[in-house]
Structures are given as structure tokens and as C-alpha cells.
Amino acid sequence: MKVVKFGGTSLASGEQLEKVFDIVVSDQDRRLIVVSAPGKRFSKDIKVTDLLIATAQAWLKGSEDDDLFQAVINRYRSITDSLGMSDEVIERITADLIELLKGDRSNPEQFMDAIKASGEDNNAKLVAAYFQHRGIEAAYINPREAGLIVSSEPGNAQVLPESYERLSHLKEKKGILIFPGFFGYTTDGRVMTFPRSGSDITGSILANAVKAELYENYTDVDAVFSVNPSIVENPKEIAVLTYREMRELSYAGFSVLHDEALIPAFRAEIPVNIKNTNNPDSPGTMIVSRRAETNGPVVGIASDNDFCSIYVSKYLMNREIGFGRKLLHILEELHLSYEHVPSGIDDLTVILRQNQLDHEREQIIIDRIKNELDADEVKVEHNLSLIMIVGEGMRSNVGTMARASRALADKGINIEMINQGSSEVSMMFGVKEAQEKLAVQALYEAFFTDVLV
Amino acid sequence: MKVVKFGGTSLASGEQLEKVFDIVVSDQDRRLIVVSAPGKRFSKDIKVTDLLIATAQAWLKGSEDDDLFQAVINRYRSITDSLGMSDEVIERITADLIELLKGDRSNPEQFMDAIKASGEDNNAKLVAAYFQHRGIEAAYINPREAGLIVSSEPGNAQVLPESYERLSHLKEKKGILIFPGFFGYTTDGRVMTFPRSGSDITGSILANAVKAELYENYTDVDAVFSVNPSIVENPKEIAVLTYREMRELSYAGFSVLHDEALIPAFRAEIPVNIKNTNNPDSPGTMIVSRRAETNGPVVGIASDNDFCSIYVSKYLMNREIGFGRKLLHILEELHLSYEHVPSGIDDLTVILRQNQLDHEREQIIIDRIKNELDADEVKVEHNLSLIMIVGEGMRSNVGTMARASRALADKGINIEMINQGSSEVSMMFGVKEAQEKLAVQALYEAFFTDVLV
Numbered sequence: 056m057k058v059v060k061f062g063g064t065s066l067a068s069g070e071q072l073e074k075v076f077d078i079v080v081s082d083q084d085r086r087l088i089v090v091s092a093p094g095k096r097f098s099k100d101i102k103v104t105d106l107l108i109a110t111a112q113a114w115l116k117g118s119e120d121d122d123l124f125q126a127v128i129n130r131y132r133s134i135t136d137s138l139g140m141s142d143e144v145i146e147r148i149t150a151d152l153i154e155l156l157k158g159d160r161s162n163p164e165q166f167m168d169a170i171k172a173s174g175e176d177n178n179a180k181l182v183a184a185y186f187q188h189r190g191i192e193a194a195y196i197n198p199r200e201a202g203l204i205v206s207s208e209p210g211n212a213q214v215l216p217e218s219y220e221r222l223s224h225l226k227e228k229k230g231i232l233i234f235p236g237f238f239g240y241t242t243d244g245r246v247m248t249f250p251r252s253g254s255d256i257t258g259s260i261l262a263n264a265v266k267a268e269l270y271e272n273y274t275d276v277d278a279v280f281s282v283n284p285s286i287v288e289n290p291k292e293i294a295v296l297t298y299r300e301m302r303e304l305s306y307a308g309f310s311v312l313h314d315e316a317l318i319p320a321f322r323a324e325i326p327v328n329i330k331n332t333n334n335p336d337s338p339g340t341m342i343v344s345r346r347a348e349t350n351g352p353v354v355g356i357a358s359d360n361d362f363c364s365i366y367v368s369k370y371l372m373n374r375e376i377g378f379g380r381k382l383l384h385i386l387e388e389l390h391l392s393y394e395h396v397p398s399g400i401d402d403l404t405v406i407l408r409q410n411q412l413d414h415e416r417e418q419i420i421i422d423r424i425k426n427e428l429d430a431d432e433v434k435v436e437h438n439l440s441l442i443m444i445v446g447e448g449m450r451s452n453v454g455t456m457a458r459a460s461r462a463l464a465d466k467g468i469n470i471e472m473i474n475q476g477s478s479e480v481s482m483m484f485g486v487k488e489a490q491e492k493l494a495v496q497a498l499y500e501a502f503f504t505d506v507l508v
Numbered sequence: 509m510k511v512v513k514f515g516g517t518s519l520a521s522g523e524q525l526e527k528v529f530d531i532v533v534s535d536q537d538r539r540l541i542v543v544s545a546p547g548k549r550f551s552k553d554i555k556v557t558d559l560l561i562a563t564a565q566a567w568l569k570g571s572e573d574d575d576l577f578q579a580v581i582n583r584y585r586s587i588t589d590s591l592g593m594s595d596e597v598i599e600r601i602t603a604d605l606i607e608l609l610k611g612d613r614s615n616p617e618q619f620m621d622a623i624k625a626s627g628e629d630n631n632a633k634l635v636a637a638y639f640q641h642r643g644i645e646a647a648y649i650n651p652r653e654a655g656l657i658v659s660s661e662p663g664n665a666q667v668l669p670e671s672y673e674r675l676s677h678l679k680e681k682k683g684i685l686i687f688p689g690f691f692g693y694t695t696d697g698r699v700m701t702f703p704r705s706g707s708d709i710t711g712s713i714l715a716n717a718v719k720a721e722l723y724e725n726y727t728d729v730d731a732v733f734s735v736n737p738s739i740v741e742n743p744k745e746i747a748v749l750t751y752r753e754m755r756e757l758s759y760a761g762f763s764v765l766h767d768e769a770l771i772p773a774f775r776a777e778i779p780v781n782i783k784n785t786n787n788p789d790s791p792g793t794m795i796v797s798r799r800a801e802t803n804g805p806v807v808g809i810a811s812d813n814d815f816c817s818i819y820v821s822k823y824l825m826n827r828e829i830g831f832g833r834k835l836l837h838i839l840e841e842l843h844l845s846y847e848h849v850p851s852g853i854d855d856l857t858v859i860l861r862q863n864q865l866d867h868e869r870e871q872i873i874i875d876r877i878k879n880e881l882d883a884d885e886v887k888v889e890h891n892l893s894l895i896m897i898v899g900e901g902m903r904s905n906v907g908t909m910a911r912a913s914r915a916l917a918d919k920g921i922n923i924e925m926i927n928q929g930s931s932e933v934s935m936m937f938g939v940k941e942a943q944e945k946l947a948v949q950a951l952y953e954a955f956f957t958d959v960l961v
Contacts, residue, residue: 306826306853315824366930371768373759377840379849383833392829398848399931400759406929454917456926461914464907472929473909476859476938477819478852485929 056226057084058267060236060258063094063102064275065332066178069137072185078273078335079231080191087225087265089236089258090182092174093130103130103174111170114156115163127152127174131181144184148177164209169246172238175254179235192230198239201225203260205239205247212239212247214260214319222264234261255316262327263319270320273332279304279340282356286492287499293354294338295346303445303481304357317342352452353444353502358495360440360488362394363409364472367424368402368432378428379403385423389416394441395474395483406472406485409437439471440491444498445481456482462501468494509679510537511720513689513711516547516555517728518785519631522590524549525638531726531788532684533644540678540718542689542711543635545627546583556583556627564623567609568616580605580627584634597637601630617662622699625691628707632688645683651692654678656713658692658700665692665700667713667772675717687714708769715780716772723773726785732757732793735809739945740952746807747791748799756898756934757810770795805905806897806955811948813893813941815847816862817925820877821855821885831881832856838876842869847894848927848936859925859938862890892924893944897951898934909935915954921947 061075079085092103106127113120132145155173160166179195186193202221205212218239225232236254238246249256255272262270278292279301296304298321305314320327321344330339372378379396386393386405395406412420412435421433449455456475459482463470472485486494514528532538545556559580566573585598608626613619632648639646655674658665671692678685689707691699702709708725715723731745732754749757751774758767773780774797783792825831832849839846839858846860865873865888874886902908909928912935916923925938939947 303853318823364929370771376843376845377836379846380833380836380840383830383836387830387833390829393832395851395929396832396849397927397929399927399934400756402930404930451922453920453922454913456923457910457913457917460907460910464910467906469904469906470909470928473926474850474852474929475923476817476848476850476925476927477855477857481852 056086056265056267057082057269057271058087058089058258058262058265059085059271059273060089060254061091061273061332062254062275063091063104064096065094065273066090066092066182067094067096067100069134071332072134072138072182074332074335075182075273076186076189076191078332079186081335084268085271086230087232087234087261087267088182089234089254089261090175090179091236091254092178093134101126103127103178104171106130107170107174108167110156111167114170115160115166119156124152124156131177134181135185138185138188140185140188144181147180151177165245168209168238168248172235172246172248175235175237179233183233186231186233194228194230194232196225196232196234198235198257199244201234203239203257204242205249207241207245207247210248211250214239214256215242218260219264219319222261223266225261226265252313252316255313256319259317259320259327262325263323266323267325270325270327271330272327273330273335275331275333276329277331277334277337277339279329279355281354281503282495282499283358286358286495290499291503293340295341295343296354297346297447297480298342298344299480300354300445300447301342303443303478304355306357306359306443346447351446351502352449352455353446355445356442356495356498356502357445358440358442358491360438360491361409362406362439362441362485363412363435363437364439364485365405365407365420365424366402366432366434366436367404367428367430368399369428369430370401372401372403381428382424385420385427389420389423391420395472397472397474404472406439406441436471438488439485440488440494442484442486442491442494442498443481444484444502447480449480449482458501459484459498462497463494466493466497468497509539509718509720510535510722510724511540511542511711511715511718512538512724512726513542513707514544514726514785515707515728516544516557517549518547518726519543519545519635520547520549520553522587524785525587525591525635527785527788528635528726529639529642529644531785532639534788537721538724539683540685540687540714540720541635542687542707542714543628543632544689544707545631546587554579556580556631557624559583560623560627561620563609564620567623568613568619572609577605577609584630587634588638591638591641593638593641597634600633604630604633618698621662621691621701625688625699625701628688628690632686636686639684639686647681647683647685649678649685649687651688651710652697654687656692656710657695658702660694660698660700663701664703667692667709668695671713672717672772675714676719678714679718705766705769708766709772712770712773712780715778716776719776720778723778723780724783725780726783726788728784728786729782730784730787730790730792732782732808734807734956735948735952736811739811739948743952744956746793748794748796749807750799750900750933751795751797752933753807753898753900754795756896756931757808759810759812759896799900804899804955805902805908806899808898809895809948809951809955810898811893811895811944813891813944814862815859815892815894815938816865816888816890817892817938818858818860818873818877819855819885819887819889820857820881820883821852822881822883823854825854825856834881835877838873838880842873842876844873848925850925850927857925859892859894889924891941892938893941893947895937895939895944895947895951896934897937897955900933902933902935911954912937912951915950916947919946919950921950 110123183195236257327342393407474483563576636648689710780795848859927936
């Protein structure tokens, strides 16, 4: 059995749904299908989920807006109309949404979650109806009945461990199963949505639960690129990526798939295939637990900006047991999360995302470090970028650092920071934000010219 | 006024003392002279300090050993005899030592400190007598009378801040002042010795107190070498070094001068000149607060071994606020001091000196990290070396990392860890201990061939 998830753009119109149909029926192992709500058909289009949020907000304010409500229904109707389907499923969707909107609004967060989730839920009903319309045995699966049980955190639900066992019976069901992504139910029956990339999470959970041979994730790109295409033109596509590589790349800005969504699949060692609904013949990118060595040490380059560093120096810091721990404790008390802590003999630097700091908080940190730790000097440097070069086995490849640092030096880029020594699949460079693009281009050139990944 | 300190080998014999005399009188600014106890004359010789320790131990055990006592006196006598001095000073030294040995032994640590300190104290009397014998106005200065007040920690005394003001009057004294190194007095008049490099500390304190124009430190080497001569043959000598460079080099095994001994001089921005008593015409190494840029980014390379790393990985560690702080807290509770903590996304590594761990403690750490932090994997790697390349302004010199990592790659050396990002004057590489020598040689070749430092 393969679990196959389709994103919003793959289900945005009747034309797209036909592609989805063709993909599913072309392989009889594609039997557990996870669907998103209809997404954008063109760049200025509005996603059904966003229409639903606006509708819920209006109704929460007491203005029971009919235009917004109709806009949602019309999105579904435009799909069924273009595919020549009967009105039956639209009537079912309309009745369902009205019932939800007129329901209990005493808990606004809970209400919002239920309305948002209806986008996927009703689309699953629509997709199932379309497969039936095409004469295929298919059924909508309700997550509650199926056993997808989650924690009670609106917008941030976490799957409960017992779900896997409960959901495993789906393996035995006949026909094609259409499962709505993005949400589950609490043990007392309330809808709760997952955090971002919610449908990817649903697919990942199901893949684990039914021990799928493959989890296919259909998007609107052919593959994961080896570098951000807005920085390097026509970058190479990555054919095979390990979970660890994926996680390191995701950290620094690779956004095809949110890596945490894949954790349930990773834990069961189920391979994930990122594919393109609009170009299903392309092999896409396979994400696996282990891959054979290829002829290049680097599989991808990612970068992210908006970091800052707090440099702290104190003469004889090196002899002061507990200094580092006390510094991290101050950050923790200020609810700041940090990324790295490179250290010298008598100094250390904390790298963190600068959106956590405003001018006032920055001053508080400086003052606390100076006063509580008796530091000689504390200074903050803004606008740093972190660049990550990622590849399994890179660490054992003598000369990777030489190649990377030579590429940066040749472009006159100063390396502010290097982090190598813990992860075995990545090296990180800190550069000034103004040099980020140039640095990424230089590294790409160094590792991807004449190299097959 | 220059403060001039002579080490034990510079004062080991009459011949050596003549050299010291010539050095001092050749510059009329050399007026505050700090002396050690007589050191080794040849490699198997015993230092006076070690003879004194043995004597004190014997007397503490109740065996009032006359041979050991006489061995001490004979060392002084061999100097005065060879210089044709009268017996007067030897009689004074003998009386002083007998009085000390017959004194209060109720506090063994205090007794030991007083006997040890007599080595320097009596040698200062001898040196002053020799200068007088040569017709020069010179006087022995007693640290208590002069105002060198320290904390009450036998063998680990710390100078008290008021000493600087008290000692400043020495600037006004006439003639050459001979000051014994290695010890001070508590406020209630007990002798306390400094930690290692004690005479260097005394010189450094005096240089600060009298705001010396220069602190000359005479040893038995011509200069600080740019790299350990047991690893690279005939390495370049360092002409000028900054305090920060000195400190970074000291950390990783440079042993000409213990950097912490220089702190009082550094704080007053007094330049320090490392010179050779046996070759006083050599300019030696100047240690200054700032130096002009030279044509090479690296001033020295130091290395030290016997480090180990503790690698800790935990899926989603990156999202867990406080993980790093909790890990450091465990180390602190186990009284382990660490050097560096490179971090990945979901892992971090602690580098520490492995002599702090035996097999049992290692297992305790692994268990605590696994159990208390719920880590997925904890592994310890032994026998690492840290290599430091040091130079002011290195950070702003594009390409230093490329040059260093290329040199290592060309010799097939795998870099286990890089620490760059906090100190502005050093970069650190971790390599396997077996490759330390080869790595240092490769780096020396890369930075010191055809380069003036």
C-alpha cells in the first residue's frame, strides 16, 4: 500500500483533480489518499482555507456573512461543475458547513479550528465522490472513525501514540480511501488542526500506521532543488536525500516540505517521494533513511538570514566553571532560543534569530550579562546569514572545508563563523547578510559544477 | 624604571650571576630586580626550591635532617665562593633558615610555604650582597615591608588590590632594588607563595605598581617560538606578540611563560620582553597590547592533546529550549570543565580534557545525559588534539581558513572540528591525536614559509 498526499494546488480545480485521478488509478498500490483543501489556481487566487478563516472570523464577530460563505461553496462547485458531477456532494458540503457555522461559538479557537478543518474534510468528500463518479470504488474516511486521535491544542495538535495502532486497520479496507489532511479529533470528539504543513503530517502518520511501502507527496515542483532557485538559476534537482540531510536543509530555509511533518514516516523508515502533480513522470526526490554514496560530498546548500550574534568576553572566563551555563540560563529566562555558541578562550558568542530581540530587549540582555556575569565586554552584531552545506559522509571527505573556504575566499567573502564538529552531515558558515547571495553562489559553483548528486 | 625578573637557571651559579650583573648594570633603568631561587646548573641538578621542599618534609616528620639543610646552604655558598664574596651573607642565610626550620610547625602548609619562599628570599639577599660587593648601590627589599599583601591561600596566594598602591613607593627608592619573587605576606604577616610561575607573578605585580616602562623577563631561551620546536625544526622566533595572542597560544601548550602570571602587567598595558640571560643581545620577544600589522596573518601555532568529545544527539533537540543549559549543568555537577560545545541542528558535542574522566565517570556521564535529557545517542570519542592558529586581525583576513584547511587536506588530514566565530585572534582545529604532529607541520609550512612574522 502506498500513501499518497496531494497538496492544495494539486486539488485547486477540476482540471487538477483529473490529474490526481489519473495518478492514483495508474498504480493499484496507491490506495490511501490524503487531500488538502483546494488551493490557489493562479497567484492572486485565495485558498479555500483562507476563505474559511475569514468566514469564521466574520461569524465570530456576529456578522453572519453570506458572501464569504458562498465564496467557499463556489470553489467546490466550480470543481464539480467542470467535471460534470451531480450536485449531491455540493448539497452535502453546504449542509455540513452551515451546521458548523451555526454551531457552538463559545470557544472561538475551537470554532475556528472546526471551520478551518472543514476545508480538507469537505474536499475529501468531493474527491471520493469524483472517484465514484468515474466508476472507481472509493470512500471518504472520517478521521475520527478511523482513529486519528490528537492532543487538545487548537492549531498545534500533536498525534497521540495510540493513533498508530487504531489507524492500522485502514490497511485491510478495500478500494481507494480518501482521507482529509490537516486535522484529527480529541478523545472527546473535538476537531483539532495540526501545525503548519498539516496535511503532510496526516500523510506521514498514515504511512507509519499502515506501514506503507512508500509515502508519495505530490506538490507543484519537480523535486527538491540543491539550492534556492531564487539565488542560483536552474539549480540541480536532488534525486536522493536522507532524512538527516532533509532535516539539516529544512532548518536553513528549504521549504518544499516541512521536515517535522515527516517525522512519523521517518520513524517507521518509510521512504518519502516528493513528486509533481503537473509532471508525474518526473522521478522527483526520494527521501530515505540511507543512501548509497554518490560522487559529490554535498547534496544541497541552504541559507537563512536575520540572525544576530552576542559576543561576550571576560578575562579568565576559561577558568570560570559554570560561565557558559549561567549565560544560557539568562537567555532561557528571557525566553530566547539560540542556535549556536562558538567559544574562544576568554570569550563566547551566542548566535540567535534576531526577530526575538527589539532594541529594549537587547539592552536588557547586555545589561544582565554585564552585571550578573561581570563580563568585560558584551556586543551585539546584527544581520548575519547562516549558510549550511549538507551531505551524508561529508565529514569523512578530506578537503570539503578547503574547497568551501577557498570558494568563499576567492569571492572576497569573510567567514564570520564556522560551525563544524557536531553534525556529521553539515557544515555551517556565518557571513554578513549582504554577502549571503554571493556566498551561496560561490559554494554552489564549487560543489555542483560537473558533479552529479 | 624597568622591572627585570631573572629565572632560576639565570641565577644557578656564580657564572650566571655575573651575567645577570652585567645585564642589570648595562642599563641604568634596570632598577627593580626580581629574583628566583637558584635553579638547575645542568639537567640532573636539583633546584634549591626542591631541596627546600625535601628539607621541610623531613623536618615536618620530625627528622631534622642536616644533610638536606646543608645541601641548600652549599648551593648558596658555591655561588658566593666562586664570586670571591665574604661569608657574611651565607651566615645570614644560614641563621635565617635555621630560625625558620625551628619555628612553628603546627600548620604544615604554612610551614612549607615559609620554607619554600626562603629560597627566593635568601637568594635576593645574596644577589644584593653581590651587587654591593661589586661596588654598586643595591639593597634587598623585603616584600612585607615593601607592601606586597596577598590572600591567605598557601601555594595559591592572590595579590590583594591594595598592594599596587603600597608598592608604588619603590619607584622613588635609590639604587638597585633586589626583590625576592614567588611570595607575599598576608595582612597578619604570614608568608604565602603564589601558584606556579610565582616569580613571574611578582615581577608582573611590581611592573604594574611602579608603572614600569618595561617588564623584562629573562629566561634561558632567545624568544617565544612560532611553533613547538619538538614538532618543527628551527622554527621562527616571534618578534612581537600581543597579550591576546600570548593568551591564546598559552592555552594550547606554549610554555615559555605562563600567561596568567602576566595579567597585572597586561592590565597596566606594560610591555613585556622575554629575553635570554645567556644571549642578552638577542632582542627576544616583545609582548604588547597592540602591534602593527605584519605581512602574515598568523603569528604562532600551538597544539595540545589529550582531549575527548562527548557527542549527544536527540531528535528535535533544536526545538527544546534549555537543552544545552541542562547538559552544561550536568557537567558542572560532575565538576567537569569543558572547552567547546559545537552544535548541529539536533546534536551537540562537548570537548573536554580527557584526564578528567576515567571509565567509571564516563559511564556516569553517558547514563545521566541519556536518562535526564532523554538523548537518543551519547558517544564518547577519545584522543583528540586541538590545534590553534593565532594572530591578531586574522579574522579580517579573507582566505586564512582556506589556506589552513587546504594545508590539512593536502596531507590527508580529516578535520574533526573547527571552532571559529568567537575569538578574533585564533582559529581552532580538532584532529585525531595521531595526526597532530603532521597537522601542525602542515599548518606551519602554509603560514611560515616565506613569511616574516
